[in-house]
Amino acid sequence: MTKTPITVAYGDGIGPEIMSATLRVLEAAGAELDIETVEIGEKVYKRGVDTGMDPGAWDSLRRTRVLLKAPITTPQGGGYKSLNVTMRKALNLYANVRPTIAYSPFVETKHPAMDLVIIRENEEDLYAGIEHRQTHQVYQCLKLITQPGSERVIRYAFDYARTNGRKKVTCFVKDNIMKLTDGLFHKVFDQIAAEYPDLEHETLIVDIGAARLANTPERFDVVVMPNLYGDILSDVTAEISGSVGLAPSANIGDGFAMFEAIHGSAPDIAGMNVANPSGLLLASVMMLVHIGQATVAERVHRAWLRTIEDGVHTRDIFRDGVSQKQVSTTEFADAVIARL
Amino acid sequence: MTKTPITVAYGDGIGPEIMSATLRVLEAAGAELDIETVEIGEKVYKRGVDTGMDPGAWDSLRRTRVLLKAPITTPQGGGYKSLNVTMRKALNLYANVRPTIAYSPFVETKHPAMDLVIIRENEEDLYAGIEHRQTHQVYQCLKLITQPGSERVIRYAFDYARTNGRKKVTCFVKDNIMKLTDGLFHKVFDQIAAEYPDLEHETLIVDIGAARLANTPERFDVVVMPNLYGDILSDVTAEISGSVGLAPSANIGDGFAMFEAIHGSAPDIAGMNVANPSGLLLASVMMLVHIGQATVAERVHRAWLRTIEDGVHTRDIFRDGVSQKQVSTTEFADAVIARL
Numbered sequence: 156m157t158k159t160p161i162t163v164a165y166g167d168g169i170g171p172e173i174m175s176a177t178l179r180v181l182e183a184a185g186a187e188l189d190i191e192t193v194e195i196g197e198k199v200y201k202r203g204v205d206t207g208m209d210p211g212a213w214d215s216l217r218r219t220r221v222l223l224k225a226p227i228t229t230p231q232g233g234g235y236k237s238l239n240v241t242m243r244k245a246l247n248l249y250a251n252v253r254p255t256i257a258y259s260p261f262v263e264t265k266h267p268a269m270d271l272v273i274i275r276e277n278e279e280d281l282y283a284g285i286e287h288r289q290t291h292q293v294y295q296c297l298k299l300i301t302q303p304g305s306e307r308v309i310r311y312a313f314d315y316a317r318t319n320g321r322k323k324v325t326c327f328v329k330d331n332i333m334k335l336t337d338g339l340f341h342k343v344f345d346q347i348a349a350e351y352p353d354l355e356h357e358t359l360i361v362d363i364g365a366a367r368l369a370n371t372p373e374r375f376d377v378v379v380m381p382n383l384y385g386d387i388l389s390d391v392t393a394e395i396s397g398s399v400g401l402a403p404s405a406n407i408g409d410g411f412a413m414f415e416a417i418h419g420s421a422p423d424i425a426g427m428n429v430a431n432p433s434g435l436l437l438a439s440v441m442m443l444v445h446i447g448q449a450t451v452a453e454r455v456h457r458a459w460l461r462t463i464e465d466g467v468h469t470r471d472i473f474r475d476g477v478s479q480k481q482v483s484t485t486e487f488a489d490a491v492i493a494r495l
Numbered sequence: 496m497t498k499t500p501i502t503v504a505y506g507d508g509i510g511p512e513i514m515s516a517t518l519r520v521l522e523a524a525g526a527e528l529d530i531e532t533v534e535i536g537e538k539v540y541k542r543g544v545d546t547g548m549d550p551g552a553w554d555s556l557r558r559t560r561v562l563l564k565a566p567i568t569t570p571q572g573g574g575y576k577s578l579n580v581t582m583r584k585a586l587n588l589y590a591n592v593r594p595t596i597a598y599s600p601f602v603e604t605k606h607p608a609m610d611l612v613i614i615r616e617n618e619e620d621l622y623a624g625i626e627h628r629q630t631h632q633v634y635q636c637l638k639l640i641t642q643p644g645s646e647r648v649i650r651y652a653f654d655y656a657r658t659n660g661r662k663k664v665t666c667f668v669k670d671n672i673m674k675l676t677d678g679l680f681h682k683v684f685d686q687i688a689a690e691y692p693d694l695e696h697e698t699l700i701v702d703i704g705a706a707r708l709a710n711t712p713e714r715f716d717v718v719v720m721p722n723l724y725g726d727i728l729s730d731v732t733a734e735i736s737g738s739v740g741l742a743p744s745a746n747i748g749d750g751f752a753m754f755e756a757i758h759g760s761a762p763d764i765a766g767m768n769v770a771n772p773s774g775l776l777l778a779s780v781m782m783l784v785h786i787g788q789a790t791v792a793e794r795v796h797r798a799w800l801r802t803i804e805d806g807v808h809t810r811d812i813f814r815d816g817v818s819q820k821q822v823s824t825t826e827f828a829d830a831v832i833a834r835l
């Protein structure tokens with residue numbers, strides 16, 4: 156097999172630790188990768204590049220079109236833009252795919268039957284970054300919803316559902332208040348749903364939708380929504396499934412794709428070799444499928460699952476009576492490798 | 496005791512049923528109320544008044560300054576504004592107080608220890624209602640956050656915490672993205688927190704905050720946040736505590752106050768005498784405290800609690816093995832009255 160070139164960013168905080176763990180597993184599993192490592196995040200910000208992206212990183216991405224990215228710390232203060240948002244927009248990554256599955260009884264959860272995928276619009280909404288100060292006491296931020304932006308992500312959600320054997324696509328909006336913006340998203344959803352008669356569809360107001368998602372997540376399948384709702388609710392579903400530390404995400408565009416954990420860089424535990432690499436590792440599994448190495452993806456996923464099922468747990472998911480052995484980041488990677 | 500004048504709106508859908516049940520309980524409990532009934536909602540919309548408010552309703556409110564309101568159905572379509580939002584703004588009801596408590600083991604919940612209050616900013620944010628169409632494919636909605644608006648509700652939250660023996664106030668914002676608008680809310684929160692050294696305070700990014708709220712709500716006490724987050728997350732907390740059907744809310748301003756259930760008008764079960772009047776009844780308890788009839792409030796609250804504890808449940812919270820008797824809306828009110 157020829158090697159697939161990918162770009163890798165080790166990130167900040169716990170980033171380097173979980174990335175090393177992930178890459179060790181991928182290598183041991185026989186992933187055919189030609190890795191270009193780039194610098195993005197803290198160090199680059201400190202050099203005064205206010206996007207946090209080294210110019211070399213863009214060059215690499217133009218070649219590889221695939222980024223495996225550890226979490227980044229964006230410096231505090233008004234001068235810096237979130238690198239995640241910059242990348243999603245610059246690379247036109249319109250769909251953020253966030254699966255959450257409960258691994259009960261191996262990982263403690265109150266929702267053992269949940270198995271759903273949030274597909275989050277990834278470029279628009281309040282994330283458009285248009286904010287201004289009207290007077291020194293009045294600030295505004297613009298929420299942007301467009302027809303093509305909505306259509307792209309909603310179509311992606313229906314295609315994803317079909318390809319992955321899912322049965323229902325649910326849409327969350329607040330169009331009883333935002334009749335134009337969320338109203339447009341709802342309208343486009345209904346139009347596209349009509350093209351997929353083999354799939355069920357429904358729309359819920361985001362407040363009651365979120366309530367049901369948090370209380371009875373097992374009733375949901377694929378859920379598509381504007382950016383900010385998706386940001387909040389994918390953290391909710393990940394956490395109630397067991398831990399935000401387990402959840403991967405794929406940021407998908409037509410030309411590029413970026414794979415990352417949904418959690419942040421957790422500076423408080425950086426360098427302590429205790430972080431759970433699972434979110435990033437499962438993101439790398441999504442990446443392997445994306446680049447056509449599905450067999451390796453399957454191998455890594457199975458080994459990871461056996462590790463979790465054997466009760467070999469990092470401390471974030473370690474529970475007396477459920478877990479067998481508390482391990483460090485590196486030991487967790489070793490345990491996965493031993494099960495490949 | 497002289498009677499306190501209040502304005503009452505029976506609302507739409509299940510509104511009239513749950514309002515009748517509530518008022519019967521209040522009367523039996525000896526509440527001293529001089530009730531002015533007004534028309535708002537569906538019928539008024541149909542007469543072409545696009546605020547949904549009868550002019551007489553405003554007159555009544557100017558006299559009584561207190562509204563007990565059942566849910567309203569806002570007609571579909573772009574021409575109508577939400578009456579809730581109209582009222583909150585017109586009456587300057589800046590704080591929306593939404594307590595949620597688990598009544599375990601009497602009402603089934605996965606979160607038996609939760610007992611928290613969300614205080615939601617109630618006039619600003621995307622609810623300002625400023626939306627426009629830029630092209631036929633591009634829509635925008637303005638999110639508005641002001642210094643005085645933030646200050647008022649945050650100060651209310653700290654005062655509420657102090658008065659009600661609460662220990663901690665948590666703030667949710669997304670100021671890693673909305674640095675100006677949510678950044679302002681955060682800044683004002685820190686400033687006001689410094690004036691309340693007797694109370695703990697913390698700020699969480701709304702995504703991880705929501706995740707923790709949904710997974711370990713027992714860790715929270717008072718939580719203050721901008722309007723839309725509060726809308727979504729108060730439905731989440733209510734639902735995971737047992738049912739959105741149990742949750743009351745108080746919309747508080749300096750001159751007026753409005754009390755309502757947090758749920759909607761549920762047209763699908765209207766007229767069937769099955770709705771749970773608890774949300775509105777508990778809202779009326781908050782109203783009784785507000786108008787200085789705390790003893791009656793206590794009496795109603797205790798009788799309601801005993802009804803719930805005796806397992807006399809409407810069908811939304813009826814569970815085999817937990818509940819004793821499934822009752823209708825009117826029977827539930829009778830049961831509360833029998834326990835006064």
Ligand SMILES: CC(C)[C@H](C(=O)O)[C@@H](O)C(=O)O
Nearest residue numbers: 237239240386417671672702
């Ligand atoms: C880090 C932050 C900008 C980001 C977001 O809000 O999208 C994160 O929360 C996520 O969900 O990927």
Ligand SMILES: CC(C)[C@H](C(=O)O)[C@@H](O)C(=O)O
Nearest residue numbers: 331332362577579580726757
């Ligand atoms: C009916 C709707 C406009 C309202 C809101 O969004 O505020 C409701 O959901 C609530 O929470 O009171």
